Amino acid sequence: MARAAKPKSAAAPAAKPAAPAVPNRERPSDPVRYEASKEELLEFYRQMLLIRRFEEKAGQLYGLGLIGGFCHLYIGQEAVAVGIQSALEVGKDSVITGYRDHGHMLAYGIDPKVIMAELTGRAAGISRGKGGSMHMFSVEHKFFGGHGIVGAQVSLGTGLAFAHKYKGDGGINVAYFGDGAANQGQVYESLNMAELWKLPMIFVIENNQYAMGTSVNRASSEDQLYRRGESFRVPGIQVDGMDVLAVRGAAERATEWVRAGKGPIVLELKTYRYRGHSMSDPAKYRSRDEVQAVRDKSDPIEAAKRELEALGVGEDELKALDKEIRQIVTGAADFAEESPEPDLSDLHTDVLVGQY
Amino acid sequence: MAVELKMPALSPTMEEGTLAKWLVKEGDSVKSGDILAEIETDKATMEFEAVDEGTIAQIMIAEGSEGVKVGTVIALIAEDGEEATTATDSKPAERAGDAANAQPKEAPADKNAPPIPESATPHKMETGARDLVASVTATTEDPEVPEGTATAKTTVREALRDAMAEEMRADDAVFVMGEEVAEYQGAYKVTQGLLDEFGPRRVIDTPITEMGFAGVGAGAAMGGLKPIIEFMTFNFAMQAIDHIINSAAKTNYMSGGQMRCPIVFRGPNGAAARVGAQHSQNYGPWYASVPGLIVIAPYSAADAKGLLKAAIRSPDPVVFLENELLYGQSFEVPVLDDYVLPIGKARIAREGKDVTIVSYSIGVGVSLDAAARLADEGIDAEVIDLRTLRPLDTATVLKSLGKTNRMIVVEEGWPTCSIASEIAAVAMEQGFDDLDAPVLRVTNVDVPMPYAANLEKAALLKVDDVVATAKKVCYR
Ligand SMILES: Cc1ncc(C[n+]2csc(CCOP(=O)(O)OP(=O)(O)O)c2C)c(N)n1
Ligand SMILES: [Mg+2]
Numbered sequence: 001m002a003r004a005a006k007p008k009s010a011a012a013p014a015a016k017p018a019a020p021a022v023p024n025r026e027r028p029s030d031p032v033r034y035e036a037s038k039e040e041l042l043e044f045y046r047q048m049l050l051i052r053r054f055e056e057k058a059g060q061l062y063g064l065g066l067i068g069g070f071c072h073l074y075i076g077q078e079a080v081a082v083g084i085q086s087a088l089e090v091g092k093d094s095v096i097t098g099y100r101d102h103g104h105m106l107a108y109g110i111d112p113k114v115i116m117a118e119l120t121g122r123a124a125g126i127s128r129g130k131g132g133s134m135h136m137f138s139v140e141h142k143f144f145g146g147h148g149i150v151g152a153q154v155s156l157g158t159g160l161a162f163a164h165k166y167k168g169d170g171g172i173n174v175a176y177f178g179d180g181a182a183n184q185g186q187v188y189e190s191l192n193m194a195e196l197w198k199l200p201m202i203f204v205i206e207n208n209q210y211a212m213g214t215s216v217n218r219a220s221s222e223d224q225l226y227r228r229g230e231s232f233r234v235p236g237i238q239v240d241g242m243d244v245l246a247v248r249g250a251a252e253r254a255t256e257w258v259r260a261g262k263g264p265i266v267l268e269l270k271t272y273r274y275r276g277h278s279m280s281d282p283a284k285y286r287s288r289d290e291v292q293a294v295r296d297k298s299d300p301i302e303a304a305k306r307e308l309e310a311l312g313v314g315e316d317e318l319k320a321l322d323k324e325i326r327q328i329v330t331g332a333a334d335f336a337e338e339s340p341e342p343d344l345s346d347l348h349t350d351v352l353v354g355q356y
Numbered sequence: 357m358a359v360e361l362k363m364p365a366l367s368p369t370m371e372e373g374t375l376a377k378w379l380v381k382e383g384d385s386v387k388s389g390d391i392l393a394e395i396e397t398d399k400a401t402m403e404f405e406a407v408d409e410g411t412i413a414q415i416m417i418a419e420g421s422e423g424v425k426v427g428t429v430i431a432l433i434a435e436d437g438e439e440a441t442t443a444t445d446s447k448p449a450e451r452a453g454d455a456a457n458a459q460p461k462e463a464p465a466d467k468n469a470p471p472i473p474e475s476a477t478p479h480k481m482e483t484g485a486r487d488l489v490a491s492v493t494a495t496t497e498d499p500e501v502p503e504g505t506a507t508a509k510t511t512v513r514e515a516l517r518d519a520m521a522e523e524m525r526a527d528d529a530v531f532v533m534g535e536e537v538a539e540y541q542g543a544y545k546v547t548q549g550l551l552d553e554f555g556p557r558r559v560i561d562t563p564i565t566e567m568g569f570a571g572v573g574a575g576a577a578m579g580g581l582k583p584i585i586e587f588m589t590f591n592f593a594m595q596a597i598d599h600i601i602n603s604a605a606k607t608n609y610m611s612g613g614q615m616r617c618p619i620v621f622r623g624p625n626g627a628a629a630r631v632g633a634q635h636s637q638n639y640g641p642w643y644a645s646v647p648g649l650i651v652i653a654p655y656s657a658a659d660a661k662g663l664l665k666a667a668i669r670s671p672d673p674v675v676f677l678e679n680e681l682l683y684g685q686s687f688e689v690p691v692l693d694d695y696v697l698p699i700g701k702a703r704i705a706r707e708g709k710d711v712t713i714v715s716y717s718i719g720v721g722v723s724l725d726a727a728a729r730l731a732d733e734g735i736d737a738e739v740i741d742l743r744t745l746r747p748l749d750t751a752t753v754l755k756s757l758g759k760t761n762r763m764i765v766v767e768e769g770w771p772t773c774s775i776a777s778e779i780a781a782v783a784m785e786q787g788f789d790d791l792d793a794p795v796l797r798v799t800n801v802d803v804p805m806p807y808a809a810n811l812e813k814a815a816l817l818k819v820d821d822v823v824a825t826a827k828k829v830c831y832r
Contacts, residue, residue: 056388056407063364063404065426065481068630068809070368121630121808132632132807148634149592150564183563184595211564213540219563274389275405280367282400285540288391295389341810351803 027235028257028265034083034248038311044086044244045304046321048078051103052301053329054112058102058119058133062279066337067119071133074103076274079300080206081107083247084174084267087255094142094164096157097176099134100206101146104176108141112328116336124339128346142171150211151184153177154203158190161201161264172200172258180211182225191232191264198263202254203229205266206241208273213285226268234264241269242298272298358432359408363417365426366395366402368629369684371480373397374422375430378415385411386433393419393430398684399545410435426480484813485629488768489681490721492728494688495656495705495741500697507658507688515657515689516546516622516678519664520584522694524554527582530668531558533569534586534623543588544624544683570596570621574603574673577619582668587623590639590677597642604673605648620667625653625677626718626768627805630812636805638769640716643675644745644778650699651745653677655720657687659743662697670699677745679718702749704756708738711826712756714779715766716742719817723766726822733823735830745775753779754787761792762829768817771799793829798822 036044055073062071074081077100085095085107097104105115110126118125118136126136127146136146144160147153157175164171181187182205194201205225209216217223226236235257239250247269254265272294276283283291305318363373374396380386386406393404413434417424424430510518524530531554536543538551538561551559562569566587573583587593593600600621607617627636643651650672654660660678667674689695705720706727713723720741727737738756742749757763763783765776776797783795801815 059405060364060407063366063426064362065365068368068481068483069628069807070631070635118807121811123808125808127807129808130633130806130811132630135632135634135807148632149595151595180564183565185565185567212543213536214561214563218539218561276402280397280399280402282402284400288403342806342808344810344814347801347803347806347811347814 025233026262028237028253031237031239031246031250031253033243034245034252036245036248038308038313041245041304041308041311042313044082044248045301045308046325047082047107048244048301048304049322049325050112050328051078051082051106053325054106054116054332055102057329057333058116059275059279061120061333061336067133068121069132070099070278070280071119072100072278073273073275074100076294076299077206077208077241077271078103079244079247080204080241080269080271081176083244084204084251086248087251088174089171090141092142092169092171094144094160094171094173095176096144096153096160096173097146098150098153098178098181099146099148100178101134101136105136105138105143108138108143110138110141110143112332113335116332117339120336121341122336122339123342123346124335129342130346130350151177151181151186154181154184154187155190158194158199158201161194161199162197164200165197172202172255174202174204176204176206178211179205179207179209179216179225180214180219182228183219187228188232191229191234194264195229195232195234198261200258200261201264202258203234203264203266205268206271207268208271210273210277210285212277212281215285224268226266229264229266234266236266236268238268238270241271242300242303244300244304358413358434359410360429361392361431361433363424363426363428363430364395364404365481366397366404367399368481368483368631370397370426372423372425375417375419375424376401378419380412382412382415406433408433408435481630482809482813483629484809484816485627485681487813487818488627488718488722488816489685490725492721492724493656493685495720495724496703496707498658498697498703500662501690501692506691508691509686510657510661510689511684511686512657512660512678513544513546513683515661515687516664517548517550519661519668520547521550521553523665523668524550524558529580529582530584531560531581532584532586533560533562533573535562535564535588537561537586542586544680546678546683547586566592566595567599570599571603573619573621574599574617577604577617577673578607578615582618584620584622584668587621589628589635589680590623590625591635591637593621593623593639600643600649600673600675601646605646608672609648616671617673618671620664620674620676622664622667622676623678624680624683626679626681627800627816628680630807630809632807633804638767639675640677640745640767640769641774641778643677644748644775646746648673649746650674651677652699652743653717653745654743655682655705655717655741657685658689658695659697659703659741661689662695663699663743665694665696666699669696677717682718700744700747700749702743702752703741704738704752705741706737706739708736708760710736710760711762711764711830712738712740712753712760713764713766713822713826714740714742714753716745716775717768719766719768722768722817722819722822725819726766726826729819729823730826733827733832735826735832737826742775748778748782750782750786753782754790757783757787757790761790763791764796764798764822764825764829766817766822767797767799769800770802771797772802774799793831796825796829798825
C-alpha cells in the first residue's frame with residue numbers, strides 16, 4: 001500500500017516512532033459479559049418479555065384506532081434498556097430518551113397501566129393524557145422523558161448530569177439516542193461540554209441500523225458510532241445490544257468509569273428494530289428476509305430463554321411467566337381502554353406553574 | 357375462544373384499506389411476529405403482523421377486497437390447544453362472507469362482497485384534526501387563470517411535486533435536499549419520483565441535522581444555486597431557525613444588495629392528527645414577523661403549485677408552509693404548461709357581502725365550511741385566502757372590509773401575536789372607518805397541543821366557533 005512507502009527525503013529522522021493515533025491516556029478496560037444468577041437472568045427475561053408483549057399490544061390498539069398519532073415500538077431492542085437500566089439505581093440515577101420510550105419506562109419499573117393509559121390518552125395516563133406516546137415522564141423515577149425532537153434529549157441529559165454533579169447527589173445520567181440522532185450537532189456540543197466539565201453521564205447510542213428509512217452508512221461518514229466521542233476525548237465502547245448480559249456487562253464498565261469521576265463515556269449498542277419506524281412506516285427500505293434473519297438468529301428474548309433452559313428453568317415455568325405477562329398486558333390494555341378521558345378543564349391546566 | 361383479527365388502522369388518517377394479499381392460509385399456525393397479510397393504506401402498502409399464537413381458523417375477507425373498513429373482522433385465529441373448527445363456533449354469527457364452519461373450503465360466492473364492519477361504527481382514531489379537513493374544496497377561480505382553461509383534479513401532494521419537477525426540468529440550479537426526500541420518496545411522499553427523474557445529484561438525502569443542512573442550503577444559495585430545503589415538518593426547522601432568519605433573511609440587506617440567498621424552505625406546518633405538543637405548531641406568525649423573508653401558506657392544490665413555482669424562481673428566501681392534513685385533498689388545478697402565481701396576492705375564495713372571513717392554509721377550508729352554514733342562516737360571507745403571509749395583501753383585505761364592514765380572522769394556530777392579530781391591527785390602522793363591528797379572532801386555544809382526543813378536539817379551531825363569531829360581528 002502506498003502509505004507503507006518510506007519518505008525518500010534524507011532529512012527524515014531515522015527511527016523516531018510515530019505518535020500513537022490515540023493519545024496515551026487512561027481508557028476503560030474491555031467489558032466482560034455479565035455473569036447473571038438464574039434469578040437475575042429470569043428477571044431480565046421477564047422485563048424483556050413484558051416490553052415485547054406490551055409493545056405488541058400497543059401496536060394492536062393502534063390498529064384499532066385506540067392509540068393515535070405516532071407510535072414508535074421498541075420491539076427487538078429490549079435488551080438495551082433492560083441491560084443498562086438494571087445497572088442503575090432507580091430514583092438516584094436519571095434517564096432520558098427520545099420518542100421510542102415505552103420500553104425504557106417499563107425497564108425502570110413504571111406501571112404498565114399508566115403507560116398504556118397515556119397511549120390511549122386517558123386521564124389516568126402518566127402525563128394525564130396530555131403527552132401521548134412520545135411524551136411520558138416520571139420524575140419520581142428520575143425518568144425525564146419522552147422527547148420528540150431528535151437529538152434534543154442529549155443536551156438535556158447533559159444538563160441532568162450537570163445537575164447531578166452540581167448537587168453532588170452521586171447520581172449519573174443516561175441519555176439514550178439513535179444512530180440517526182447521532183448526527184445532530186447538539187450531540188457534539190454536548191460531548192465537548194460533558195468531557196470538559198467531567199460530567200457523570202453515559203451517552204447511549206441505540207444503533208438499530210436505521211433512522212426512519214436511512215441506514216447508518218447512508219447518513220454517517222464514520223459509521224462506527226462508538227468512536228464519535230473520541231475527538232472530545234470521550235471513550236467509547238461497542239456492545240452487542242441483542243445480548244442482555246453483554247449490555248449489562250458494558251453498563252457496569254461504564255457506570256464504574258463515570259462514578260469514579262472520570263467524565264462521560266459513549267456506549268454504542270448494536271441492535272435492531274423489527275417493526276417499522278412508527279406504526280405508519282411500510283419499511284420498504286429493507287427486505288423481509290433481513291428482518292427475519294435477525295429475528296431468527298439474534299432475538300434477545302429467545303437467546304435469554306435458551307440460556308435459562310440451560311440453567312435448568314423448565315418449560316412450564318417459562319410458560320407460566322409468559323401467561324402472567326400476557327395477563328399484566330391485557331390488564332393494562334383493559335385499564336387503558338376503560339379509564340375515562342381527561343376532564344375538559346385539563347386543557348388549560350399545567351401551562352404555567354405560577355399565577356400571574 | 358377464537359381471537360378476532362380486525363382490519364387495522366395503519367396510519368393516523370386511515371379509515372379503510374385494501375386487503376392486498378394474504379400471506380397465510382386457513383390451517384396455518386402462526387406466532388407473534390409472523391406477517392399475516394399485506395394491507396394497502398391511504399399512503400402505502402403495509403405488513404400486518406400476528407401478535408397472538410395459534411392457527412388461522414378462518415379467513416373472512418378475501419385478498420383483493422377493497423374498501424375494508426378499519427375494525428372489520430378479517431380472520432379468526434384459534435388459540436393453542438383449541439380446535440380450529442370449534443373456535444369459529446364462538447364467533448358472532450351472520451356476517452357477510454361467513455361460512456357455517458371454518459373447514460378449509462371453497463370461497464363462497466359472496467366472499468368479495470363489501471365487508472360489513474364488526475360493529476355499526478368501525479373504530480377509527482379520534483382526532484379533532486379530521487374536522488379541519490373541509491368538506492368544501494371548490495373555491496372561486498383565480499383571476500390569474502385565463503378563462504376556459506381546462507383543469508385536472510390533483511392532490512396538494514401531487515401539485516407540490518409537479519411544481520418542483522417542472523422547475524427542476526427548467527433550471528439545473530434547482531435541487532432538493534432534506535431528510536428522506538430521495539430513496540424513501542419523502543416522509544409524506546411529496547418528493548415521490550423525483551429521485552428517479554433527476555438522480556442523486558439533485559435529489560439529496562441528508563442525515564438528521566437540520567441546523568447543518570439549512571446552513572448548507574443557504575450557503576449553496578449564496579454560491580449561486582437554488583436550493584429547495586425540505587423539513588420533514590416545520591417543527592424540526594426550529595433546530596435551523598437561525599439559518600433561516602440570520603443567514604437567509606438578512607443577507608441581502610446586510611450586504612447592501614450584493615449577496616443574494618434564493619432558497620425555498622418548505623415542509624408541512626401546523627397541527628397534524630394526535631401528534632402532541634412538539635409536533636403541532638403553526639409557524640406562520642413566527643416567520644411572517646421577519647423582514648427579508650417571503651412567507652407563503654397555500655390552501656388549494658392550484659395555489660400550492662403556482663406559488664411553489666413562484667417561490668423557487670424568486671430571488672429572495674422563501675418559507676413555504678404546507679399542511680400535512682391537506683396533502684391528500686384534491687382540487688382542480690389549471691392545465692397550463694407553466695402555471696405560476698404572483699407572490700403577495702390574496703384570493704377571494706368565496707364571494708359574499710355580509711361579513712369577511714380572512715384565513716390561510718387549512719383555515720380556509722374551515723372558513724368555507726362555515727360560510728356554507730352561514731348561508732343557510734341567511735348570512736353571505738366572503739372568504740379571503742391570504743395565500744402569502746409576508747408580504748401581506750392588505751389591499752384585498754381592506755377592499756373586502758369596505759364591502760362587508762365586518763371582519764373575522766380564522767387561524768389554525770395560537771391567538772397571541774398571530775396573523776389574526778396582524779390583520780386586526782391593519783383593519784384598525786387602515787380600515788377603521790369601514791368597521792361596523794370589532795375584528796374578532798377565531799383560533800386554536802392558547803395552550804400547547806394536548807394528545808388526548810377530547811382535549812385535542814377542544815384545542816383546535818372549530819367550524820362552530822367560526823359560525824358563532826361571524827354571527828356575533830353581524831349582531832345576529
Ligand atoms: C429534529 C428532528 N428532525 C426530524 C425528526 C423526525 N424523525 C423522528 S424519528 C426520526 C429518525 C430517528 O432515527 P434514530 O435516531 O436512529 O432513532 P430510532 O427511531 O431508530 O430509534 C426522524 C427523522 C424529529 N422528530 N426531530
Ligand atoms: Mg435508529
